[in-house]
Amino acid sequence: MKFRSLIIKNIFRNKSRSILAIIGIAIGAAAILGLGLVTDSLASSTQQALTTGAADFSVLPSSFGGHGSGGGFGGGSGGGFGGSSAFNGSSGATFVSAGQTIDQSTLNSIQQMPGVETAAGVLRSATELNGTTQPLTLLGIDSQDLSLDDVQITNGSAFTSSNQIILGSTAATGLNKTIGDQLTFDNQTFIVVGIYETGDFMSDRGAILSLSTLQNLTNTTGVSQILVKASNGTSPTSLSSQITQNYTNLTTSTSLSGFNRMNNGIQIIESGSWAITLIALLVAGVMVVATMMKSVSDRTREIGVLKAVGWNKRRILALIIGESMILASIATVIGLIIGVGAVEVLISSHILNGIHIALSLNLVLEAVGVALFLGIVGGIYPAYRASRLAPTEALRYE
Amino acid sequence: MSNENIVKIENLIKRYDQAGVIALDGINLEIKKGEFVSIMGPSGSGKSTLLNMIGALDQADEGSIQVSGQNLMEKKDFSSFRSKEIGFIFQLHNLIPNLTASENVQIPMLQTNNSDEEMVKRATELLGSVNLGNRVDQVPTKLSGGERQRIAIARALVNHPNIILADEPTGALDSKMGDIILELLREIHEKENMTLILVTHEEYVAKKADRIISMMDGKITSENCTL
Numbered sequence A: 001m002k003f004r005s006l007i008i009k010n011i012f013r014n015k016s017r018s019i020l021a022i023i024g025i026a027i028g029a030a031a032i033l034g035l036g037l038v039t040d041s042l043a044s045s046t047q048q049a050l051t052t053g054a055a056d057f058s059v060l061p062s063s064f065g066g067h068g069s070g071g072g073f074g075g076g077s078g079g080g081f082g083g084s085s086a087f088n089g090s091s092g093a094t095f096v097s098a099g100q101t102i103d104q105s106t107l108n109s110i111q112q113m114p115g116v117e118t119a120a121g122v123l124r125s126a127t128e129l130n131g132t133t134q135p136l137t138l139l140g141i142d143s144q145d146l147s148l149d150d151v152q153i154t155n156g157s158a159f160t161s162s163n164q165i166i167l168g169s170t171a172a173t174g175l176n177k178t179i180g181d182q183l184t185f186d187n188q189t190f191i192v193v194g195i196y197e198t199g200d201f202m203s204d205r206g207a208i209l210s211l212s213t214l215q216n217l218t219n220t221t222g223v224s225q226i227l228v229k230a231s232n233g234t235s236p237t238s239l240s241s242q243i244t245q246n247y248t249n250l251t252t253s254t255s256l257s258g259f260n261r262m263n264n265g266i267q268i269i270e271s272g273s274w275a276i277t278l279i280a281l282l283v284a285g286v287m288v289v290a291t292m293m294k295s296v297s298d299r300t301r302e303i304g305v306l307k308a309v310g311w312n313k314r315r316i317l318a319l320i321i322g323e324s325m326i327l328a329s330i331a332t333v334i335g336l337i338i339g340v341g342a343v344e345v346l347i348s349s350h351i352l353n354g355i356h357i358a359l360s361l362n363l364v365l366e367a368v369g370v371a372l373f374l375g376i377v378g379g380i381y382p383a384y385r386a387s388r389l390a391p392t393e394a395l396r397y398e
Numbered sequence B: 001m002s003n004e005n006i007v008k009i010e011n012l013i014k015r016y017d018q019a020g021v022i023a024l025d026g027i028n029l030e031i032k033k034g035e036f037v038s039i040m041g042p043s044g045s046g047k048s049t050l051l052n053m054i055g056a057l058d059q060a061d062e063g064s065i066q067v068s069g070q071n072l073m074e075k076k077d078f079s080s081f082r083s084k085e086i087g088f089i090f091q092l093h094n095l096i097p098n099l100t101a102s103e104n105v106q107i108p109m110l111q112t113n114n115s116d117e118e119m120v121k122r123a124t125e126l127l128g129s130v131n132l133g134n135r136v137d138q139v140p141t142k143l144s145g146g147e148r149q150r151i152a153i154a155r156a157l158v159n160h161p162n163i164i165l166a167d168e169p170t171g172a173l174d175s176k177m178g179d180i181i182l183e184l185l186r187e188i189h190e191k192e193n194m195t196l197i198l199v200t201h202e203e204y205v206a207k208k209a210d211r212i213i214s215m216m217d218g219k220i221t222s223e224n225c226t227l
């Protein structure tokens, strides 16, 4: 008989006790894997949504005239427009110029800077639809740069000519407009060719048209903002500080509010899942210690016999820790299956829609590592107690 | 039996402080290599305590005790001494219930670096010699008390000990089964020239030994040769 077969036989000796311990550890491993899988997947899905295309930061004139507050791009924070001073009167041209702008030559030279992959000028403005007092924010941007502003066309296509416009989903619902409908403001008529979403409620209330069209309408040559994406290998932070150094009249904004909001969300989910994981680990740990303590005390007499027949402390330690490790290993495998299975169920029941599932080797190793660690640590104290039993006391034990 | 002393005990004292008991109160005893000694005495007289001292399961407080040349008063771990020198047989067989007869016999060999085949071979051989050749793969719960005690004897012999310490090995058996076990122990003692120290309550059992040691209140009251 091999030592390891003795260990395995001992585990299956008291089946209900072993099964309880296995369930405890398995829950721990499943919790780590399942929750880790969900948070990792959420994070990577969000990351993907944010990094493909989206700009790293935006460049703005360093003073904003009388124009609202702050004005980050994609503005979750009240965005620089819609201040009541922007809408004067109710008839005739109601355009508000984009306030202070960045001129074309500055835009050109930023586009030429090393480390800049894309620098797209955008112009912001606002108007009222003809015959109404309904305000509409306008964004001028070249159609190939739409993704820099997180614009996703959910219906139709982007504008290709100066009489075409795309409408934010909220605006489209509010105005009761859809693809093919016309939109008239400043006595000019545009055809709605697409509906977009940005995930930002302010932007989704507006409309987007080509930069040159909006520049013509507002009699501007400049842009109100430049969206910059750093090239691969260039740090956006250092690029942004280089720009503010070179152009003292410009400032940069890296606070991508959408990103921050999502990031906060992920952090909350992460800390929540950590809390649950810790509780699961605690339960599993207590389970291992309790099982092995009971197992050792049930076998006090037997451990006395093992000592009487010449087993040393090390071998008794190895026996008990070995048992708890094998228990933990079996439990880990079961836990992994439960964890992956639970996530599969969530996926197939469409609870995790839109989340890209990222099962990484790291995550599996983490769960395996923690479960085995529990097995060893949970076994150490009971094993130590067993190895320290006085043989005569143990043999007298009833 | 040789003239060499395998056990040499002088003024050995063992106290159980918490209980205020003096379990061994100045024991002097010499046992020759290959001798068969039985220890008798009323309950609580210190028989098991003395046996545990000889087997290094516990340590005395005062005096000296030498077994197989080992000073057992040293402060150290005597597990390898027990493994090499001593074979214990208890009143209750103390077998591991989920292991087969063969596996139970092999347990002491796990400590002594034997191959799997050697262990199986030795266990089979010993179970054959205690007439359990047909019960090798049976678990103890399906065996009779006498059969279990024979497995325990095989287990005690497995590492070729020099001394067998048996604490009332027939105490839990009926007299017929007790006789069989006793006869078996005597045979082994003679054939292998092992030293056999046997604790018993029963006079007729004790009389099979070369010498009977009587104890009372932790002291040896008489040493009688049976011949």
Ligand SMILES: Nc1ncnc2c1ncn2[C@@H]1O[C@H](COP(=O)(O)OP(=O)(O)OP(=O)(O)O)[C@@H](O)[C@H]1O
Pocket: A393, B016, B019, B021, B022, B023, B041, B042, B043, B044, B045, B046, B047, B048, B049, B050
């Ligand atoms: N661990 C212990 N703690 C306290 N007292 C003990 C302990 N072990 C033995 N004793 C006491 O030491 C004395 C001798 O005990 P021992 O077990 O050696 O007796 P014994 O002769 O084997 O008796 P029996 O025939 O009943 O087995 C008894 O009074 C007993 O109560």
Ligand SMILES: [Mg+2]
Pocket: B047, B048, B049, B167
């Ligand atoms: Mg006794």
